Amino acid sequence: xxxxxxxxxxxxxxxxxxxxxxxxxxxxxxxxxxxxxxxxxxxxxxxxxxxxxxxxxxxxxxxxxxxxxxxxxxxxxxxxxxxxxxxxxxxxxxxxxxxxxxxxxxxxxxxxxxxxxxxxxxxxxxxxxxxxxxxxxxxxxxxxxxxxxxxxxxxxxxxxxxxxxxxxxxxxxxxxxxxxxxxxxxxxxxxxxxxxxxxxxxxxxxxxxxxxxxxxxxxxxxxxxxxxxxxxxxxxxxxxxxxxxxxxxxxxxxxxxxxxxxxxxxxxxxxxxxxxxxxxxxxxxxxxxxxxxxxxxxxxxxxxxxxxxxxxxxxxxxxxxxxxxxxxxxxxxxxxxxxxxxxxxxxxxxxxxxxxxxxxxxxxxxxxxxxxxxxxxxxxxxxxxxxxxxxxxxxxxxxxxxxxxxxxxxxxxxxxxxxxxxxxxxxxxxxxxxxxxxxxxxxxxxxxxxxxxxxxxxxxxxxxxxxxxxxxxxxxxxxxxxxxxxxxxxxxxxxxxxxxxxxxxxxxxxxxxxxxxxxxxxxxxxxxxxxxxxxxxxxxxxxxxxxxxxxxxxxxxxxxxxxxxxxxxxxxxxxxxxxxxxxxx
RNA sequence: CGGGGAGUAGCGCAGUUCGGUAGCGCGCUUGGUUUGGGUCCAAGAAGUCGUCGGUUCAAAUCCGGCCUCCCCGACCA
Numbered sequence: 001x002x003x004x005x006x007x008x009x010x011x012x013x014x015x016x017x018x019x020x021x022x023x024x025x026x027x028x029x030x031x032x033x034x035x036x037x038x039x040x041x042x043x044x045x046x047x048x049x050x051x052x053x054x055x056x057x058x059x060x061x062x063x064x065x066x067x068x069x070x071x072x073x074x075x076x077x078x079x080x081x082x083x084x085x086x087x088x089x090x091x092x093x094x095x096x097x098x099x100x101x102x103x104x105x106x107x108x109x110x111x112x113x114x115x116x117x118x119x120x121x122x123x124x125x126x127x128x129x130x131x132x133x134x135x136x137x138x139x140x141x142x143x144x145x146x147x148x149x150x151x152x153x154x155x156x157x158x159x160x161x162x163x164x165x166x167x168x169x170x171x172x173x174x175x176x177x178x179x180x181x182x183x184x185x186x187x188x189x190x191x192x193x194x195x196x197x198x199x200x201x202x203x204x205x206x207x208x209x210x211x212x213x214x215x216x217x218x219x220x221x222x223x224x225x226x227x228x229x230x231x232x233x234x235x236x237x238x239x240x241x242x243x244x245x246x247x248x249x250x251x252x253x254x255x256x257x258x259x260x261x262x263x264x265x266x267x268x269x270x271x272x273x274x275x276x277x278x279x280x281x282x283x284x285x286x287x288x289x290x291x292x293x294x295x296x297x298x299x300x301x302x303x304x305x306x307x308x309x310x311x312x313x314x315x316x317x318x319x320x321x322x323x324x325x326x327x328x329x330x331x332x333x334x335x336x337x338x339x340x341x342x343x344x345x346x347x348x349x350x351x352x353x354x355x356x357x358x359x360x361x362x363x364x365x366x367x368x369x370x371x372x373x374x375x376x377x378x379x380x381x382x383x384x385x386x387x388x389x390x391x392x393x394x395x396x397x398x399x400x401x402x403x404x405x406x407x408x409x410x411x412x413x414x415x416x417x418x419x420x421x422x423x424x425x426x427x428x429x430x431x432x433x434x435x436x437x438x439x440x441x442x443x444x445x446x447x448x449x450x451x452x453x454x455x456x457x458x459x460x461x462x463x464x465x466x467x468x469x470x471x472x473x474x475x476x477x478x479x480x481x482x483x484x485x486x487x488x489x490x491x492x493x494x495x496x497x498x499x500x501x502x503x504x505x506x507x508x509x510x511x512x513x514x515x516x517x518x519x520x521x522x523x524x525x526x527x528x529x530x531x532x533x534x535x536x537x538x539x540x541x542x543x544x545x546x547x548x549x550x551x552x553x554x555x556x557x558x559x560x561x562x563x564x565x566x567x568x569x570x571x572x573x574x575x576x577x578x579x580x581x582x583x584x585x
Numbered sequence: 586c587g588g589g590g591a592g593u594a595g596c597g598c599a600g601u602u603c604g605g606u607a608g609c610g611c612g613c614u615u616g617g618u619u620u621g622g623g624u625c626c627a628a629g630a631a632g633u634c635g636u637c638g639g640u641u642c643a644a645a646u647c648c649g650g651c652c653u654c655c656c657c658g659a660c661c662a
Contacts, residue, residue: 009612011596011612012611012612013611016591016597016598016655017591017656018655036654037654037655090660108662142660144660197662218661322659417662419662485621486620515620515624517622518622520622521622535621
């Protein structure tokens with residue numbers, strides 16, 4: 001490709017609204033342009049990177065028995081109504097009507113389509129197991145897109161779906177994906193870790209997320225350096241300390257003026273925060289039969305800990321959870337800042353108590369009256385919960401659930417996920433097969449996704465310097481960027497042909513206008529891993545100059561050896577990447 | 586949905602306080618100059634000042650509605 005005709009241009013300055021390095025560089029180097037919030041065009045350079053990423057995905061999916069296909073982006077609403085997600089999912093789902101007034105859905109994911117295909121096509125255990133995948137556009141109307149390609153509304157995803165007769169089969173395909181995903185990320189030069197995660201709106205049984213660790217990440221992860229335990233904070237557990245056994249003391253109401261926060265309260269009474277109970281007021285949407293009802297949720301955790309909303313949501317099997325409004329809190333007889341489960345309108349709330357708070361004796365809790373708290377509150381004697389469960393969030397320094405060593409929290413970007421769906425969709429849609437014993441059973445399913453654009457942006461986030469992008473050779477838009485300078489155009493043109501004939505992917509800066517400095521800066525910005533400079537000066541010295549983007553030294557190569565030397569370097573970089581991938585396993 | 590910020594040429598910005606011919610840098614076009622890390626000179630092209638309405642002799646500027654984008658929070662496979 002000749003740079004003079006490449007569609008796209010480099011910018012000296014990044015758009016003011018680009019915050020993240022990957023966003024700035026991808027725009028400045030001419031890879032992407034934004035059309036609207038969370039909606040991007042991918043210019044020819046980006047298209048080539050994404051093609052390479054997608055081909056790596058294809059190879060790894062095919063290697064574990066995947067068959068590629070393509071499913072539609074626009075779906076009739078009926079299939080989403082069958083699984084209930086038409087009703088469960090809110091404004092994040094893109095909905096529209098076709099010209100006949102029929103409700104349609106823009107694909108957020110493809111479980112429904114897969115399951116309807118399975119219903120049509122799979123009849124017998126003889127057709128299973130199977131693995132199908134596609135690389136397709138998804139639309140998710142995120143309330144808040146951000147960070148360039150890190151979080152968008154329209155994106156391309158590789159999603160695969162496993163179909164099995166039994167759970168052992170699912171387990172096999174699940175772990176096959178687990179390993180294939182690491183292969184994909186390693187081959188793209190992106191370090192990742194797998195963490196246990198919440199199943200969220202996908203439903204199902206077990207899930208892992210693949211995380212690229214970076215401070216710009218939106219997820220908080222909990223890691224144990226001692227034993228390797230990793231989990232998304234949403235579901236991370238930890239060993240709770242055993243509270244000192246104490247004889248329950250009599251309940252006592254005390255004045256605690258101006259102690260709206262746990263910190264104030266503990267200071268005022270001169271007690272540790274762990275001797276207090278914190279009340280958190282939420283309102284949950286819970287599906288009862290066909291209807292969604294709002295229920296007030298009263299959560300109690302120990303004062304030194306934070307509520308984990310995901311755990312609470314799962315504990316009460318809620319569809320949605322939001323903080324309660326002031327009036328709602330008053331309505332159940334509680335007082336914000338001085339709340340406790342004692343004396344509230346018990347029948348109007350779902351009371352959920354963290355297991356540690358339930359075990360702890362003689363805690364200080366609110367009196368549901370401005371300026372007053374109770375001393376010596378004890379679970380079982382003073383109040384009873386509807387649910388006692390682990391509902392607090394893991395934090396730095398807490399004890400690892402596996403080995404007890406201190407946990408550490410880090411931020412990460414979720415670049416992929418794998419889910420054991422089970423029969424959530426096949427049962428709902430009647431995707432049944434006839435087993436050996438003649439009975440009809442729902443197909444056991446799994447679903448597995450990787451966002452292509454987010455992966456590309458993460459790689460840029462990981463591989464760059466102050467001059468621009470530094471692509472890993474495996475997904476670089478071109479393998480070599482040839483810069484022709486004054487006195488070298490004729491030789492460069494000939495070398496360009498030779499490189500093309502040899503099958504080398506070459507971006508040729510044939511522009512006569514820009515100065516050498518401008519061309520070198522563009523080359524650094526675009527980030528092709530090899531640079532070949534042909535100019536009067538290099539020719540006088542005996543050939544072309546070959547430089548790796550990630551290194552400083554420049555090698556002078558005779559023109560008749562240039563193609564071979566470029567190919568050597570490409571092979572060397574491929575070998576380096578493979579070695580790094582192997583050591584990451 | 587709550588809080589904050591911003592919409593003026595392709596990009597980055599000034600001009601708005603105090604209403605009076607729409608500017609600067611980069612980029613683009615033409616001519617010349619220069620030629621190994623974003624040359625220099627000259628001449629040009631390009632903007633319904635987000636949008637709708639109001640006030641006024643006169644609105645980028647004052648007032649009101651709306652739209653869009655960014656950031657934080659809520660939310661999120």
